[in-house]
Amino acid sequence: MQYVLIIHEVADYPAWKKVFDAAAKIRKEAGERSYQVLKYEHEPNKIVHFSAWTAIADAKRFFESPELVKIRAEAGVKSPDFIYLEQLESGIL
Numbered sequence: 001m002q003y004v005l006i007i008h009e010v011a012d013y014p015a016w017k018k019v020f021d022a023a024a025k026i027r028k029e030a031g032e033r034s035y036q037v038l039k040y041e042h043e044p045n046k047i048v049h050f051s052a053w054t055a056i057a058d059a060k061r062f063f064e065s066p067e068l069v070k071i072r073a074e075a076g077v078k079s080p081d082f083i084y085l086e087q088l089e090s091g092i093l
Helices: 013-022 024-030 056-063 066-074
Strands: 002-010 032-040 043-053 077-086
Touching: 002 013, 002 056, 013 024, 013 032, 013 043, 024 032, 024 056, 043 056, 056 077, 066 077
Parallel strands: none
Antiparallel strands: 002 043, 002 077, 032 043
């Protein structure tokens, strides 16, 4: 499985979440298979989006598209960091 870890600060979490939820269909069509949204413990507007993708190339194409750049700006996202990851191993303890 391929994963993307995005760390970004948002201006307003509820406003960001509305835009994020509205983009669910286009994320799925682009290749996102599952996701988790997390926040920093003491920084409610510092958001982590961790998602599984069909392929890293699909994720890069999606996240680097002009459409997504525009959506991020509308959602109040500040300087996102994208980390593209390939799974080496998984397990349950």
